[in-house]
Amino acid sequence: MAGDRHGHAEESAEEQAGTPAPALSELKAVVGWLQKGLPFILILLAKVCFQHKLGIAVCIGMASTFAYANSTLREQVALKEKRSVLVVFWILAFLTGNTLYLLYTFSSQQLYNSLIFLKPNLDRLDFFDLMWIVGIADFVLKYLTIALKCLVVALPKIILAVKSKGKFYLIIEELSQLFRSLVPIQLWYKYIMGDDPSSSYFLGGILIIMYSLCKSFDICGRVGSVRKALKVLCTPQSYGVRATSQQCSEAGDICAICQAEFREPLILLCQHVFCEECLCLWFDREKTCPLCRSVTVETLRCWKDGTTSAHFQVY
Known part of the structure; x- marks a missing residue:
């Protein structure tokens, strides 16, 4: 008797596994309806x-x-x-x-x-x-x-x-x-x-x-x-202090951003030296040091690079 019950349980489990779930059946029906109505949808869209x-x-x-x-x-x-x-x-x-x-x-x-x-x-x-x-x-x-x-x-x-x-x-x-x-x-x-x-x-x-x-x-x-x-x-922005000639020499006398000689150099807290103008333009887009990626400014201000929002104002 135990074997018969076990056999009937296996058959019922197989029947349940072979029967698709109601949600799956509805999804297949929707996909089938879309396939049949696709030409009419395209005609309506074209019109x-x-x-x-x-x-x-x-x-x-x-x-x-x-x-x-x-x-x-x-x-x-x-x-x-x-x-x-x-x-x-x-x-x-x-x-x-x-x-x-x-x-x-x-x-x-x-x-x-x-x-x-x-x-x-x-x-x-x-x-x-x-x-x-x-x-x-x-x-x-x-x-x-x-x-x-x-x-x-x-x-x-x-x-x-x-x-x-x-x-x-x-x-x-x-x-x-x-x-x-x-x-x-x-x-x-x-x-x-x-x-x-x-x-x-x-x-x-x-x-x-x-x-x-x-x-x-x-x-x-x-x-x-x-x-x-x-x-x-x-508010005046200050990203660092003025770098000395020795600090510029140790940095190679070349700005890593513009690849030219330093102009009004500034040294950051991470001890990297850059041109003041280059730093201002860099921090208009980023908030980390260009070399070591240490956070220099707390917040990133968007739109300071001249970009205009493409957002479509509907309401």
Whole structure:
């Protein structure tokens, strides 16, 4: 009898092992449905892309323009005094031309109104129109941010030292992100409330309160970042003490960053010597010594290398 029970237990275990789990069966069913419906999904996707081909093309063009200008400006910042003023002004002219052409092409919609917290000229404001206006405004503000940084890059050393320019890149970027977060507010308010008088004002009021709470936390965080950037701007930075001629000789009289003779050398706590200007630019990107990787600055400040955030400000 014990053997029979053992045999029946083994058979039931084999049956359970051979039966697929309910979750696995449902997953296979979903995969099978997607395989059968894939051609129809592609047809629907192609139709949607064709209907919005102009908007997709404009978004791709603006994103490509931003990526090119952002990377080119960052390269010029890294070149320090060797940066090309012609390249910097080319970036300015390129961004200005793209912005003016875009606003002129869609001048009937008055998209520039959203930059000054006014409603564009649209008969109705649905979700796709909202995303269109918010996206265009965000890219234009990114272009203006890069343009301001170009002006800082172009300033000669006699007006603004290279080692101090990173602070201005930081404050420009933080102010830009704060303003970009404020621009979509009035558009979202109008979209949530709606233009249809038959829409529910009760639901719209609740949604606006929830949106306002979420937005207030975001704005408070950005205001805090601006305050920190202003503190960095007003506080003189010192990464080390002035190195003596003997210390420079012991270091080989060559800066390990620029591979040239020391200019206004500083010695760090780890006893490594570098040019003061080279150190300032290095710590705009890193927080450790270039040679021994010991931590020299406590916090790493982003955006001091001239980079502009690619974050898409949706709400």
